Amino acid sequence: MPFPTHLPVNQEENELTMMKRRTFLQGGLAGGLLAVAAGAGLLRPSRALAAQWPKAAFEARSIEAALQSLYGTGDAGESKAVTVKAPLQAENGAKVPVQILTDLPAESIDILVKDNAMPLAGRALLPNARGFFSTRIKMAKSSDIIAVVKANGKLHRAKLSVKVTVGGCGG
Amino acid sequence: MARKTKVRTRNQAGVVEVLILVNHPMETGLRKDKQTKKKIPAHFIQNLTIELNGKPAVNAELGIGISKNPLLGFRLKDAKQGDALKIAWKDNKGESGVVDTTVDL
Numbered sequence: 001m002p003f004p005t006h007l008p009v010n011q012e013e014n015e016l017t018m019m020k021r022r023t024f025l026q027g028g029l030a031g032g033l034l035a036v037a038a039g040a041g042l043l044r045p046s047r048a049l050a051a052q053w054p055k056a057a058f059e060a061r062s063i064e065a066a067l068q069s070l071y072g073t074g075d076a077g078e079s080k081a082v083t084v085k086a087p088l089q090a091e092n093g094a095k096v097p098v099q100i101l102t103d104l105p106a107e108s109i110d111i112l113v114k115d116n117a118m119p120l121a122g123r124a125l126l127p128n129a130r131g132f133f134s135t136r137i138k139m140a141k142s143s144d145i146i147a148v149v150k151a152n153g154k155l156h157r158a159k160l161s162v163k164v165t166v167g168g169c170g171g
Numbered sequence: 172m173a174r175k176t177k178v179r180t181r182n183q184a185g186v187v188e189v190l191i192l193v194n195h196p197m198e199t200g201l202r203k204d205k206q207t208k209k210k211i212p213a214h215f216i217q218n219l220t221i222e223l224n225g226k227p228a229v230n231a232e233l234g235i236g237i238s239k240n241p242l243l244g245f246r247l248k249d250a251k252q253g254d255a256l257k258i259a260w261k262d263n264k265g266e267s268g269v270v271d272t273t274v275d276l
Contacts, residue, residue: 011196052217052218052247053217053218053232054232054247057221058232058234058235094238094239095236095238095239099244111236113236116236117201118234118236119236120234120236121233121234121236122231122232122233122234122236122237123231123233124229124230124231124232125229125230125231125232125233126228126229126230127227127228127229127230128223128226128227128228128229128247128248129188129221129228129229129245129246129247129248130236130246130247130248131243132188132244132246133231133242133243133244133245134235134242134243134244134245135237135238135243135244136238136241136242137236137237137238138199138236138237138238140233153259158205
């Protein structure tokens with residue numbers, strides 16, 4: 001179905017809003033439709049959609065690149081106010097339990113694994129919760145787990161070395 | 172087919188901790204099916220949110236580096252027995268889950 005390009009302005013906006021709402025509810029925009037919409041100049045950057053899931057950061061191939069993508073900077077100083085808890089030796093790299101704790105007024109906590117192909121494993125944005133995030137992560141091999149906490153307008157980093165006896169990313 | 176999402180709350184050193192377990196493959200998209208030799212498509216939870224008494228408390232963004240059947244733990248602020256908790260998640264294929272429950276220590 002051809003994408004409408006010559007409708008009066010009001011109608012274009014309604015069409016686009018309806019399309020965006022419908023596809024958003026369905027769970028995403030198909031690549032082709034997105035390209036047409038962007039090409040026709042009708043797609044305005046939607047903060048809600050962009051903030052939904054930081055694809056570039058999750059697909060970044062290094063810690064630096066992931067931080068750059070998330071924050072526009074890789075500058076994260078080592079901080080004793082952030083603690084990374086995990087077993088020093090993990091038998092199963094597919095399920096390494098990790099806990100990040102901080103007393104800083106954390107806005108977000110990111111968990112990255114240095115030697116994973118895509119280091120960013122997960123993040124917790126904390127509009128109204130304490131500086132704590134625990135989960136289980138996959139580690140391809142023995143590596144450093146790195147936590148980055150955003151607090152007081154700065155990035156604070158801490159790490160823990162974990163030895164993995166059986167790597168856990170599959171494939 | 173709804174995926175099971177289990178939510179538990181507990182008192183951890185005077186603070187309300189919420190633990191969430193979702194039955195989900197968290198497939199990376201990098202594995203190959205041993206028989207067909209084809210790549211198993213990525214299928215993983217991307218977003219999970221927690222609302223406390225109707226207001227956003229946590230917004231988690233997850234990737235393929237989170238283990239299968241994700242277990243997530245957070246510690247809430249200003250939470251007490253009986254408070255309303257809503258946990259909602261969404262994956263890259265558009266599947267989602269919601270749990271409405273209360274803080275029960």
